[in-house]
Structure formats: structure tokens, C-alpha cells
Amino acid sequence: MVAVEKTVRLTIVGFGHVGGGVAEVVMRKHQALKEIYGLDLRIVGIADLKGVTINEKGLSEPEIAKFRAGDESVLAYGMSTEDMIKEVEHELMVEATPTNVVDGEPGVTHIVTALESGRHVVTSNKGPLALHYRRLMELAERRGRELRFEATVGGAMPLISMIRNNLAGNRVISIKGILNGTCNYILTRMGEENLPYEHVLREAQEIGIAESDPTKDVEGVDTAVKLVILANTVFDMDATYRDVKVRGITDITPDALKLAHDAGYAIKLIGDVDHEGRLEVAPRLVPLRDPLNVNGTLNVATIRTDLAGDITVIGKGAGPIEAASAILSDIIGIYAR
Numbered sequence: 001m002v003a004v005e006k007t008v009r010l011t012i013v014g015f016g017h018v019g020g021g022v023a024e025v026v027m028r029k030h031q032a033l034k035e036i037y038g039l040d041l042r043i044v045g046i047a048d049l050k051g052v053t054i055n056e057k058g059l060s061e062p063e064i065a066k067f068r069a070g071d072e073s074v075l076a077y078g079m080s081t082e083d084m085i086k087e088v089e090h091e092l093m094v095e096a097t098p099t100n101v102v103d104g105e106p107g108v109t110h111i112v113t114a115l116e117s118g119r120h121v122v123t124s125n126k127g128p129l130a131l132h133y134r135r136l137m138e139l140a141e142r143r144g145r146e147l148r149f150e151a152t153v154g155g156a157m158p159l160i161s162m163i164r165n166n167l168a169g170n171r172v173i174s175i176k177g178i179l180n181g182t183c184n185y186i187l188t189r190m191g192e193e194n195l196p197y198e199h200v201l202r203e204a205q206e207i208g209i210a211e212s213d214p215t216k217d218v219e220g221v222d223t224a225v226k227l228v229i230l231a232n233t234v235f236d237m238d239a240t241y242r243d244v245k246v247r248g249i250t251d252i253t254p255d256a257l258k259l260a261h262d263a264g265y266a267i268k269l270i271g272d273v274d275h276e277g278r279l280e281v282a283p284r285l286v287p288l289r290d291p292l293n294v295n296g297t298l299n300v301a302t303i304r305t306d307l308a309g310d311i312t313v314i315g316k317g318a319g320p321i322e323a324a325s326a327i328l329s330d331i332i333g334i335y336a337r
Contacts, residue, residue, distance in 0.1 A: 005038035008335055009058075009090035011045035011119075013081055013110050014097035015068065018124045018151070019048065021320030022094050022327050023064050029328065037336040045088045047081040048097075054079070054088050081106075085113045092334070094327055095123040099216075101225055101241050104128040111136055115143050122330040124151035124323050130225040130241045133232040146334045151326035153226045154179060154299050157315035161329065163234055163303065170305035172234050174274035177292055177301030179226045181317045182210045182217040183249050183269040187283075188295040191257040191266065197250065209297060219248035220269060220281040227271040227279055235275055247282040260285055266293050 010026075012019045026041050033039045042058035046067055053059065053067040053074045066074045076084075085093060093114040097107050104127040111128055114121050121140070123129070128136060129149055140147040150160050163172060178184050182204060189200045201218070204210035216222045224244040231237040249269050260267050270284040270292070286293050291312040294300045299317030304310050316322045 006335060007040040007042060008092060008331070009042050009044045009056075010092040010094060010331070011047070011084060011088060011090050012043060012094045012096060013047050013085070014095065014125070015046050015048040015050075016096070016098070017320040018323045018327075019046070019094070019096040020068060021324035022096065025321065025324040025328055027061055027064075033332070037332055039332065039335055041331070044090050045084045047084050051075040051077075052079045052081060052084050054084060056089060081110065082113050085110065085119065086117050090119060092120040092122065092331065094331075095121060095125050095128075096323075096327075097125055099125055099130075099222075099225065100127040101130060101216075101221060104131040108132055108136075111147065112139065115139050115145050115147065118143065118145065120146045120148075120334055122146075122148045122151075122327050122334075124149075124327060126152045126222075126225045126229060129232070130228045133229070133240075134238050148330035148333065149229065150330050151323045153229050154301060154313075154315065155181075155317040155319065156322035156325045157299055157301065157313050157317065158326070158329065159230070159301055159303075159313060160233055161333065162311075162313065167303070167305060167308060167311070170307045172275065173304040173306060174272070174278075175230055175234065175301055175303050176270055176272040178268055178294065178299055179223045179271045179301065179317065180217055180220075180269060181297035181299055182214065183220075183223070184295070184299070185209050185297045186218070187249060187252065187257070187267060187269065190252070190254055191261060192295075194254045194258065196254060197252060218250055220246040221248075223269060223271045223281045224279075227273050227281060231273045231279055235273065235277075237277065239279060244279040244281060246280075249283055252283055261288070264288055268292065 045054040107125040107128040224246045231239045265285040268286045272280045300314045302312045
């Protein structure tokens with residue numbers, strides 16, 4: 001049994017699927033985190049488009065449920081998101097607003113405000129890191145704070161932490177894989193059932209795998225953004241989304257998938273980055289027996305190294321609890337040293 005050593009107060013900015021998943025996981029794991037890591041995690045503030053709710057002693061499950069339901073009785077009137085980040089006493093902010101690859105807002109402003117206010121930041125938001133990686137990391141270093149973002153790439157797959165920790169001492173040569181579960185599901189269903197793209201896309205939307213506007217997924221934007229984060233983190237590039245050569249899956253036909261299968265291949269949307277600066281997202285032929293040939297909504301990445309050889313990681317790339325798992329891992333990584 002580990003004695004409680006540290007109370008960590010956190011705020012959550014953005015309370016959609018991911019932010020809600022973080023709150024659920026923190027509540028569910030509260031006692032275990034105390035016992036195993038000596039961490040008493042308390043959510044003291046939540047902000048989204050509905051407004052802000054705060055309790056400096058820690059929000060209770062009923063208070064969080066009321067906020068999620070839109071109950072105005074728990075709102076802190078007159079307080080903005082930035083006010084909460086600056087004024088409410090807390091050590092760490094979780095930034096979980098939607099990705100914006102045009103300018104990274106409002107995530108960039110939230111992250112900058114938190115770091116300048118002396119807060120650590122853990123984020124699932126890909127936009128700020130895909131557009132302003134170096135600026136944000138330099139700000140975190142100047143302020144002596146952590147900026148962590150495992151949840152931005154591969155969901156629950158621990159790609160970034162595995163490379164930093166478990167593969168320390170290795171030179172990473174390349175990383176390639178399937179980094180978008182929506183595209184993988186569509187291509188899998190098209191191939192298995194000989195169905196046209198439009199039919200499978202509608203099916204994916206109906207069951208909640210694809211967004212009502214699936215453009216970012218099917219045109220390769222989401223994969224490209226994740227690739228940029230890997231490029232900057234692993235290969236110390238200063239790349240942005242605009243540096244990636246991108247082609248999506250909208251032109252793939254059932255006939256093309258069948259021809260590929262008959263020849264011993266699957267067609268998958270592959271993101272590829274290497275130490276020489278290649279940044280590409282495109283449908284590729286993958287041998288049927290290759291570790292990258294996973295189906296459904298799974299994500300997969302093969303990391304090629306000079307010492308350990310090829311390491312392949314497979315896991316759930318999306319989902320609120322999966323993203324929350326990565327965020328919780330980052331929080332523990334900051335404090336449980």
C-alpha cells in the first residue's frame with residue numbers, strides 16, 4: 001500500500017467524448033491511483049461551450065453529471081475558459097477540444113495560457129502540435145512545465161512513450177502504419193463484402209465510426225496530422241501539416257480491392273515518415289501476411305530501428321476511454337517518477 005504523497009488538481013478544457021472519458025477514468029481509478037502511485041487526482045474545473053464549472057475541493061460525480069446534462073445551476077457565471085485556466089488553483093490542464101488544422105485554435109491559446117500560468121499540460125488535440133510544435137515545446141521548457149500528448153497519435157497505442165522510454169538508445173529509421181480507424185474500417189468492409197465506398201461510409205456514420213462530416217478522416221488529413229506529430233517528436237523535425245504529401249481513400253473501388261487481394265495484397269491507408277524527412281499519406285499495397293494488415297477499426301504502426309529491428313504495435317486508435325487511457329498515462333508519467 002502506497003501512502004498518498006501528492007494531491008494533483010486538474011482542469012479539463014473541452015468536455016466532449018474525450019474530456020468526458022477523462023473525467024470517467026479519473027473517477028473510476030481514483031482509489032487505485034492513490035494506492036499504486038500516491039496520486040490523489042482531483043478535477044477542480046471543467047470548461048466547454050456550455051460554460052465553466054468549478055469546485056476547488058474537487059468536483060463530485062453528481063456535479064460533473066449535472067454539467068454534462070447542461071444544468072445551469074453548476075455553472076460559474078462570468079468565468080471564461082481562460083479565466084478558469086489562469087485563476088483556479090490547479091497543477092495540470094487537460095486540453096481536449098476538437099482538432100483544428102487551420103490555425104490550431106482554440107487549443108493553442110488554451111495550452112499557451114496554461115503553460116504561462118505555471119500549469120502542466122496533457123492534450124489529445126492534434127492541431128496545436130501539428131502547426132506549432134516547436135513554439136509550444138520551447139514555451140514549456142522555458143516555463144519548466146511538461147507538455148505531453150500521447151493521445152494525439154494512435155489513441156491507446158503507446159507509440160511516443162515506447163519510443164522515448166523502451167527504445168531509448170535505438171536510432172529510429174522510420175515509422176509507418178495505419179493511424180486512422182475510420183479509414184481502416186471502410187476499406188475492410190469494402191473488401192470483405194464487395195461494397196461501394198459510399199455505402200460503407202453511410203454504414204460507418206450510422207454506427208458512429210465515421211463523423212457526419214468524414215472529410216478529415218477519408219481524405220487523409222487526420223493521418224497526416226498524426227504523422228507530423230511523430231516527425232517532430234521522434235525525428236526532431238520542424239514540420240507542419242502543410243509539409244505532408246496526402247492522398248485519401250475516396251477513389252478506392254471494390255474492384256481495386258479485389259484485384260489486390262487476388263494478387264496477395266490488401267489496400268490500406270498508410271502514413272509513412274522516416275529520418276530523411278519523408279512525410280507521406282496514401283493508399284498502399286500491403287502483403288496479406290504483413291503485420292500492418294489489420295482489419296476493422298484497429299490501428300497499427302511498425303517502428304524500424306537500428307538495434308531492435310522492427311517493432312509493431314497494434315491497438316485501438318480511437319474512442320473516449322482509449323484516449324483517456326493515454327491521457328492518464330501522461331499524467332502519471334509527469335508525477336509518478
